[in-house]
Amino acid sequence: MGRRPERQRPASCLNRIRLLQFPAMIDGAKPRKCVFLHCPELDEGGYPEVSPFSTKRAGMARKTAMSMGLLSGADVLEDEPVRLTRDELETFHASRYLDAVKAAEDGELTPEAFLMGLGTPDCPVFKGMYDYVSLAAGGTLTGARLILSGEARITFNPSGGFHHAGPDKASGFCYMNDVVIAIMELAAAGKRVLFLDIDAHHGDGVQDAFYERNDVMTVSLHESGKTLFPGTGSEGDIGAGPGKGFTVNVPLPAGTRDDLYRDAFEKTALPLMGAYEPDIVVVEIGMDGLSGDPLAHLQLTNNVHADILESLLAFGRPILATGGGGYDVDNTVRGWALAWSVLSGGEDHGAIGMGGVMLENTDWFGGLRDRTLSQDYPGREAAEAEVAQVVERLKATVFAVHGL
Numbered sequence: 001m002g003r004r005p006e007r008q009r010p011a012s013c014l015n016r017i018r019l020l021q022f023p024a025m026i027d028g029a030k031p032r033k034c035v036f037l038h039c040p041e042l043d044e045g046g047y048p049e050v051s052p053f054s055t056k057r058a059g060m061a062r063k064t065a066m067s068m069g070l071l072s073g074a075d076v077l078e079d080e081p082v083r084l085t086r087d088e089l090e091t092f093h094a095s096r097y098l099d100a101v102k103a104a105e106d107g108e109l110t111p112e113a114f115l116m117g118l119g120t121p122d123c124p125v126f127k128g129m130y131d132y133v134s135l136a137a138g139g140t141l142t143g144a145r146l147i148l149s150g151e152a153r154i155t156f157n158p159s160g161g162f163h164h165a166g167p168d169k170a171s172g173f174c175y176m177n178d179v180v181i182a183i184m185e186l187a188a189a190g191k192r193v194l195f196l197d198i199d200a201h202h203g204d205g206v207q208d209a210f211y212e213r214n215d216v217m218t219v220s221l222h223e224s225g226k227t228l229f230p231g232t233g234s235e236g237d238i239g240a241g242p243g244k245g246f247t248v249n250v251p252l253p254a255g256t257r258d259d260l261y262r263d264a265f266e267k268t269a270l271p272l273m274g275a276y277e278p279d280i281v282v283v284e285i286g287m288d289g290l291s292g293d294p295l296a297h298l299q300l301t302n303n304v305h306a307d308i309l310e311s312l313l314a315f316g317r318p319i320l321a322t323g324g325g326g327y328d329v330d331n332t333v334r335g336w337a338l339a340w341s342v343l344s345g346g347e348d349h350g351a352i353g354m355g356g357v358m359l360e361n362t363d364w365f366g367g368l369r370d371r372t373l374s375q376d377y378p379g380r381e382a383a384e385a386e387v388a389q390v391v392e393r394l395k396a397t398v399f400a401v402h403g404l
Contacts, residue, residue, distance in 0.1 A: 199286025
C-alpha cells in the first residue's frame with residue numbers, strides 16, 4: 001500500500017498541536033501537566049439522536065469543567081485531538097473493514113459490511129461517520145503522544161474509549177478502537193502499559209488485542225457477562241501463552257454498590273498494579289456503572305470513580321484517560337467533570353453535592369460528587385459472597401503468576 005497523506009487537522013479546530021518526535025523518555029520529576037482534549041468539531045454531527053450514545057457528553061463535560069474553573073492554571077491545558085490517519089488506523093484495523101466503514105457512510109451498506117457490525121442498532125450508519133469517529137478516536141492517540149513527548153503527565157479524551165471495536169468489526173457503539181491503537185503506540189515505544197477499564201461493560205476488544213502479550217496488562221471491572229453485553233469477561237479469562245496472567249477480569253453482579261466495587265478494586269487491581277509496575281496507566285472512565293443508567297445494572301455513585309482515580313494518581317505514573325459508556329447524559333457529564341477535577345488536582349467540588357443518582361434525577365446544586373447511597377440493601381450478602389469468590393479465584397490464578 002502506498003504512503004498515505006499526512007494527518008489532516010479538522011478545519012474547525014485551531015492548529016495548535018505540533019508534530020512530536022517519539023519515543024521520548026518520561027521524566028517523573030516534571031510537574032503534573034494535565035491536558036484536556038476536545039475541539040468544536042466534536043460538538044457537531046456525531047451519532048444519530050435516536051442512539052443512546054450521545055456525542056454531546058464530552059462537550060458538556062468540558063463546559064461544566066470550564067464553568068468551575070477546572071480548565072485554567074499553570075499546569076492545566078486544553079488541546080485538540082488529531083484525526084487518525086489511515087496508516088494509524090491500520091495498525092489495528094483491517095483495510096477491508098475501514099473501506100466498508102467509509103463506503104457505508106456513502107450509502108453502500110453491503111451484506112459483508114452488515115456482518116462486520118455496521119448498520120445495526122448499536123452501530124448505526126450516519127453521515128460523516130468515518131471522519132467523526134477517527135477524530136474522536138484520534139484524541140486518545142494524541143494524548144498518548146503528549147505523554148511520550150514529556151509535554152503532559154495526564155491527558156483526558158472524554159470522546160474516546162471505544163473498547164468494543166475489533167480489527168474488522170464494529171460493536172457496542174464502537175467503530176475504531178482508540179484504546180488499542182494508543183496502547184500499541186505506547187508499547188512500541190518500550191513502555192509497560194496497564195489498562196484499567198471501569199466501564200460497566202467488559203472491554204472485549206482491548207482484551208482480545210493483548211490476550212497473548214505480557215508488555216500490556218488489562219484489568220477490567222465490569223458487570224458480569226451473565227447479565228450484560230457483551231457477555232464476556234469471566235474471571236477465568238486470564239490470557240494465554242506469554243500473556244497468561246496479564247489479562248484480569250473482575251465480573252461483578254448486578255446491583256453492586258460502591259463499597260463492594262471499591263473492595264474488589266483494592267483487592268485485585270491495586271496489588272497487581274504494584275507487582276506489574278507499569279510505566280503508564282491507561283484508564284477508561286465509563287460512567288454507565290452509575291445507578292440509574294438505562295443500559296446497565298450496577299448501582300454506583302461517582303464517588304467510587306473519583307476514589308479510584310485518586311489511587312491511580314498516588315501510584316505516580318503518567319495517566320492517559322478516556323471516556324466510555326454512560327447513557328444518563330447528565331450524570332455522565334457530572335461524573336466526567338468530577339474525574340477531570342481529580343486528575344487535574346482541582347479543588348474538591350464534592351463536599352455538598354446533591355441530586356444525581358441519589359435523588360434519581362438530574363438536579364444538582366453546589367457540587368460534582370453524588371451523595372452516597374446506602375450500602376445496606378436487599379441482595380447485598382449474595383453480591384458480597386459472589387465478589388469474594390471472584391477475588392479468591394483470581395488470587396489462585398493470576399496472583400500466582402506475579403508472585404503475590
